[in-house]
Amino acid sequence: QQPYTFEDANGDGIITASEIHVADSAVFVGYANPRWEVVYVPGFDLFNKQLRIQGLFDHKSGYYQLNGTERIRCESRLNCDGLVDPNAPLWKQARVVALRETPSRTQWGFIEKATFVRLREVSASYELPAAWARSFRATRASFTIAARNLWKGTGFSGIDPEANYFEGATGIVSNFQTAPPPTYWIFRLNVGF
Numbered sequence: 001q002q003p004y005t006f007e008d009a010n011g012d013g014i015i016t017a018s019e020i021h022v023a024d025s026a027v028f029v030g031y032a033n034p035r036w037e038v039v040y041v042p043g044f045d046l047f048n049k050q051l052r053i054q055g056l057f058d059h060k061s062g063y064y065q066l067n068g069t070e071r072i073r074c075e076s077r078l079n080c081d082g083l084v085d086p087n088a089p090l091w092k093q094a095r096v097v098a099l100r101e102t103p104s105r106t107q108w109g110f111i112e113k114a115t116f117v118r119l120r121e122v123s124a125s126y127e128l129p130a131a132w133a134r135s136f137r138a139t140r141a142s143f144t145i146a147a148r149n150l151w152k153g154t155g156f157s158g159i160d161p162e163a164n165y166f167e168g169a170t171g172i173v174s175n176f177q178t179a180p181p182p183t184y185w186i187f188r189l190n191v192g193f
Helices: 068-077 090-100 130-134
Strands: 004-006 020-022 036-040 043-046 051-061 064-066 111-113 116-127 140-154 184-192
Touching (some): 130 140
Antiparallel strands (some): 004 020, 036 051, 116 140
């Protein structure tokens, strides 16, 4: 993509095509898949190890994603912040103007860092009393309740950096009107014989 720079030269708070300079050549923006992934799994036991509380934090960084949903809203549907809100931040205005009103029609402003931290899972497992397990001829039993995809922290302006329109394609990542990973609950009974 061809990068651009912008400056509100007249100080009116509105970016126009004359206030954007698009580079002559395309440059490599960055990788489409995470270069770094870190998982942190804290946990602790209570009540003489009968109850286990555990979490899972997931961090991915070092990659970029096309915010295709916002791009299409700005380019053809004409209903994005950078186009219709006169108080939109200058960077949002600039990416719309660079896409719609410059000869290069660069998508540079819609390719964003997709770094995030997500609370991927929180769970609680309770070891049931041995008498309960024996009542159905088991040696042990536990009950687990878990919730997944509870929170995310990101600077990505799209729906979610993990929402990918090209789910099955390798190396192609686009957040184009795609649902984020859902939040859901799991209830599980574990039995050992």
